[in-house]
Amino acid sequence: MAKxxxxxxxxxxxxxxxxxxxxxxxxxxxMFDLEDSVSIDEKDSARFLVYKALTTLDYGExxxxxxxxxxxxxxxxxxxxxxxxxxxxxxxLPKTEKAEDIYEVESLIEKEEKNEGYSIGTIKLMAxxxxxxxxxxxxxxxxxxxxxxxxxxxxxxxxxxLKTSRSEDGIELLFARSQLxxxxxxxxxxxxxxxxxxxxxxxxxxxxxxxxxxxGFDGKSVINPRQIEPVHRIxxxxxxxxxxxxxxxxxxxxxxxxxxxVIAVEGKMVDKPIVERAxxxxxxxxxxxxxxxxxxxxxx
Amino acid sequence: MTENKLGRIIPEKISHIGDLxxxxxxxxxxxxxxxxxxxxxxxxxxxxVDSIEKVIVETNLKNGMTISFHHHFRNGDKVLPMVMNVxxxxxxxxxxxxxxxxxxxxxxxxxHIKTGVVKRLITSGIRGELAEEISNGLTDIPVxxxxxxxxxxxxxxxxxxxxVAFLGVPSSDVYGNANGYTGKSxxxxxxxxxxxxxxxxxxxxxxxxxxxxxxxxxxxxxxxxDFIVIVDSIGDPEGITTGATRITNxxxxxxxxxxxxxxxxNSGYFExxxxxxxxxGGASVATIRFLRKYMEDRNIKASWALGGISxxxxxxxxxxxxxxxxxVQSFDSEAIRSIGENRYHLExxxxxxxxxxxxxxxxxKLNIVILSxxxxxxxxxxxxxxxxxxxxxxASGGHSDTAIGSGLSIIVAPLIRGRTATVTDSVKTIxxxxxxxxxxxxxxxxxxxxxxxxxxxxxxQSGLPVYSIEELKLKAEKIVGKSEPIIFKDxxxxxxxxxxxxxxxxxxxxxx
Amino acid sequence: xxxxxxxxAGTLESSDVMITVRSNSGKGIKINLQSTVKKQFGKQIxxxxxxxxxxxxxxxxxxxxxxxxxxxxxxEARLAAALYRGAEQSEYDWEKI
Numbered sequence: 001m002a003k004x005x006x007x008x009x010x011x012x013x014x015x016x017x018x019x020x021x022x023x024x025x026x027x028x029x030x031m032f033d034l035e036d037s038v039s040i041d042e043k044d045s046a047r048f049l050v051y052k053a054l055t056t057l058d059y060g061e062x063x064x065x066x067x068x069x070x071x072x073x074x075x076x077x078x079x080x081x082x083x084x085x086x087x088x089x090x091x092x093l094p095k096t097e098k099a100e101d102i103y104e105v106e107s108l109i110e111k112e113e114k115n116e117g118y119s120i121g122t123i124k125l126m127a128x129x130x131x132x133x134x135x136x137x138x139x140x141x142x143x144x145x146x147x148x149x150x151x152x153x154x155x156x157x158x159x160x161x162l163k164t165s166r167s168e169d170g171i172e173l174l175f176a177r178s179q180l181x182x183x184x185x186x187x188x189x190x191x192x193x194x195x196x197x198x199x200x201x202x203x204x205x206x207x208x209x210x211x212x213x214x215x216g217f218d219g220k221s222v223i224n225p226r227q228i229e230p231v232h233r234i235x236x237x238x239x240x241x242x243x244x245x246x247x248x249x250x251x252x253x254x255x256x257x258x259x260x261x262v263i264a265v266e267g268k269m270v271d272k273p274i275v276e277r278a279x280x281x282x283x284x285x286x287x288x289x290x291x292x293x294x295x296x297x298x299x300x
Numbered sequence: 301m302t303e304n305k306l307g308r309i310i311p312e313k314i315s316h317i318g319d320l321x322x323x324x325x326x327x328x329x330x331x332x333x334x335x336x337x338x339x340x341x342x343x344x345x346x347x348x349v350d351s352i353e354k355v356i357v358e359t360n361l362k363n364g365m366t367i368s369f370h371h372h373f374r375n376g377d378k379v380l381p382m383v384m385n386v387x388x389x390x391x392x393x394x395x396x397x398x399x400x401x402x403x404x405x406x407x408x409x410x411x412h413i414k415t416g417v418v419k420r421l422i423t424s425g426i427r428g429e430l431a432e433e434i435s436n437g438l439t440d441i442p443v444x445x446x447x448x449x450x451x452x453x454x455x456x457x458x459x460x461x462x463x464v465a466f467l468g469v470p471s472s473d474v475y476g477n478a479n480g481y482t483g484k485s486x487x488x489x490x491x492x493x494x495x496x497x498x499x500x501x502x503x504x505x506x507x508x509x510x511x512x513x514x515x516x517x518x519x520x521x522x523x524x525x526d527f528i529v530i531v532d533s534i535g536d537p538e539g540i541t542t543g544a545t546r547i548t549n550x551x552x553x554x555x556x557x558x559x560x561x562x563x564x565x566n567s568g569y570f571e572x573x574x575x576x577x578x579x580x581g582g583a584s585v586a587t588i589r590f591l592r593k594y595m596e597d598r599n600i601k602a603s604w605a606l607g608g609i610s611x612x613x614x615x616x617x618x619x620x621x622x623x624x625x626x627x628v629q630s631f632d633s634e635a636i637r638s639i640g641e642n643r644y645h646l647e648x649x650x651x652x653x654x655x656x657x658x659x660x661x662x663x664x665k666l667n668i669v670i671l672s673x674x675x676x677x678x679x680x681x682x683x684x685x686x687x688x689x690x691x692x693x694x695a696s697g698g699h700s701d702t703a704i705g706s707g708l709s710i711i712v713a714p715l716i717r718g719r720t721a722t723v724t725d726s727v728k729t730i731x732x733x734x735x736x737x738x739x740x741x742x743x744x745x746x747x748x749x750x751x752x753x754x755x756x757x758x759x760x761q762s763g764l765p766v767y768s769i770e771e772l773k774l775k776a777e778k779i780v781g782k783s784e785p786i787i788f789k790d791x792x793x794x795x796x797x798x799x800x801x802x803x804x805x806x807x808x809x810x811x812x
Numbered sequence: 813x814x815x816x817x818x819x820x821a822g823t824l825e826s827s828d829v830m831i832t833v834r835s836n837s838g839k840g841i842k843i844n845l846q847s848t849v850k851k852q853f854g855k856q857i858x859x860x861x862x863x864x865x866x867x868x869x870x871x872x873x874x875x876x877x878x879x880x881x882x883x884x885x886x887x888e889a890r891l892a893a894a895l896y897r898g899a900e901q902s903e904y905d906w907e908k909i
Binding site: 015020045055056078 | 821822823825826827828829882883884885886888889890892893896897902904906907909
């Protein structure tokens with residue numbers, strides 16, 4: 001089954017209560033943050049806390065991600081040293097601007113992996129792109145490392161650099177978002193959207209989820225457990241979508257056994273992209289738990 | 301044959317009927333009727349007494365008697381402290397206090413117990429310093445803890461004989477018709493006080509809001525009331541509505557509420573016309589909001605809801621999702637407003653609510669109840685009275701009443717609070733026996749009582765994370781570690797009375 | 813590891829612990845524990861503290877623990893942070909923490 005990354009829950013790395021409970025909200029991934037949510041004076045303390053939590057507590061099946069500080073900040077190297085030992089699934093690098101940023105982090109990770117006796121490539125990487133230069137370099141960043149499982153857009157810094165601010169319909173982010181999804185798809189990795197910080201605006205949040213799903217994103221970072229359910233709901237295929245996808249797969253099977261070339265389902269000609277989309281819908285339905293494995297076909 | 305006051309000849313006795321009492325004048329045997337009644341120019345016929353002190357003299361309150369209070373003003377109650385201070389000043393001693401419950405507002409009792417004014421407590425719950433002191437051996441006689449239904453039974457059967465009930469009422473007329481909906485100290489239902497008013501030897505109303513006669517609708521009525529005292533203030537509105545419930549935004553409470561609503565929906569009990577009660581905990585109250593979504597989607601309506609009524613319940617009632625509300629205690633300002641305004645938001649007394657020995661109490665008709673717990677053990681026995689340190693800090697309330705009465709009793713509690721595990725091998729104090737509990741919902745998994753195998757299957761099929769309660773216990777232990785046993789002394793400081801009057805457990809003095 | 817100044821780490825929020833370490837030259841280890849779960853977990857908290865002190869070779873220190881129900885791993889993390897701060901060291905020995 002394809003790994004779902006619909007939601008990545010932010011957990012401030014210096015908050016003991018939240019670090020302890022991070023996984024109970026059933027997001028697809030949890031991201032322990034050592035960067036922006038932790039003040040300069042508390043960087044060491046947060047690092048100890050996340051380190052001990054990851055090495056002690058059982059987060060079950062949920063993907064663990066640590067957002068480290070950038071290397072330039074002076075905290076990034078120690079973060080990598082500690083976190084490779086702590087062995088989260090993924091290390092997320094903030095403020096990535098060019099492929100070289102990834103190379104540097106990758107070599108530091110590799111060094112620690114060797115020290116720890118892990119096989120090289122155990123720790124995966126995710127890059128957050130938060131500047132105009134980063135957006136323009138999206139493809140080279142996305143293809144910079146085999147460890148890279150996804151790229152994410154961080155919108156707040158980016159719109160400030162653009163000399164604008166975030167709007168309700170997100171027109172200012174359209175280019176960056178499209179560019180990111182394109183780069184991610186070209187590289188064959190995940191594309192993840194930025195946070196939505198106005199917790200009280202449920203309607204605006206739903207609108208944004210629908211928008212980024214339509215743009216092609218795999219999921220979104222969330223800052224409060226309350227935001228998890230709406231994202232999962234919108235990213236889960238509807239019954240109609242699943243039924244249609246099943247028909248497409250059935251149709252293709254029958255066509256193959258009849259050795260006939262072209263088929264149509266509900267009046268629409270079914271070609272390769274439609275088959276691929278149907279396969280993806282069923283895959284997503286299975287991973288989201290709305291379709292049992294092995295029930296892709298009505299007749300099975 | 302004798303001649304009566306009006307000169308008619310009346311026989312002294314008639315066979316099959318008995319002795320006859322000759323008429324002796326219209327006022328001779330009805331001392332409460334005054335000759336000037338009905339004359340508007342004279343002071344109106346009333347039961348007003350100038351002060352608390354005078355009313356205590358009038359009631360003939362003596363050393364060793366039993367007095368009662370209600371807790372509808374929760375943390376905002378000013379009545380008990382006010383009355384007890386006067387009683388202490390008057391030098392009356394050795395009283396038994398039979399309160400429907402004791403809250404943070406009743407900490408003055410610590411001093412009154414130390415000085416001998418109060419000898420015994422009978423209550424549903426105790427909190428704060430008073431509870432701590434009692435756990436440390438404050439009273440010579442153990443406190444008796446009862447359920448709300450159990451208290452009504454005690455009073456109706458005479459097991460508790462109340463000599464004087466001091467009942468704060470948010471509005472009353474001069475003759476004793478009182479309700480809880482109007483006035484600056486409005487508290488909604490007076491369900492617990494209604495039992496005291498009906499059965500106490502003497503009934504004193506204390507109010508800060510005298511209204512024109514007759515005060516309709518009335519919850520406590522003129523035929524039950526002896527005296528009325530007017531004071532500046534009987535309650536602090538802040539404390540009245542914040543004592544028990546709050547609308548939560550706490551993510552963990554919301555997660556629990558979501559899980560509980562999924563359990564309800566998939567339990568087999570979620571069908572048109574169902575009835576429900578929720579406790580006062582944040583997650584429990586929030587469940588109602590989540591349930592609404594499913595009610596909308598599946599076009600299911602509840603016929604009635606019971607108990608402590610809260611704002612979210614009222615919202616569903618007013619929006620047509622719950623037909624009727626039966627209210628023994630109004631938890632917040634919305635519930636207080638609604639009970640005054642809505643025809644089918646009905647006040648009920650504690651006996652109607654949960655008395656196990658009357659001819660039919662409401663909990664018996666309940667389909668689903670959602671309750672909280674401080675601890676629950678692997679036999680599903682529930683503790684809602686003592687904390688993990690063994691010190692009293694809660695209330696029995698309607699917990700055991702609704703658990704046995706309902707078709708589906710759900711306990712909702714975080715598996716871990718700070719470093720305290722909720723599921724244990726053996727709870728410190730049993731309030732509700734495990735044989736009346738069906739499902740436990742925690743943020744880390746759900747457990748179903750083995751006696752409800754069919755519910756377990758249904759929940760499993762719907763994809764909910766169902767474990768055995770032993771598994772949940774181990775999960776918690778793995779995270780927090782194994783706690784040292786709490787050491788108690790041999791001395792008993794509290795008796796826990798089950799709703800039927802039997803003793804289900806004892807609370808012992810903590811060892812420091 | 814030698815404690816040369818006061819090091820504080822952690823908070824007084826629920827599930828956290830605030831730990832203060834002070835120098836105690838030549839006078840050994842002294843731990844003062846306050847905890848909301850002292851009756852249930854007091855011994856365990858002291859044990860965890862002593863283990864980490866030994867692991868990091870701290871021989872002299874005054875340690876004040878204000879615990880609000882922290883898990884062992886949180887206590888260890890806050891203690892480590894307080895000790896490294898009190899020793900003014902930033903070369904962390906992750907193997908021992």
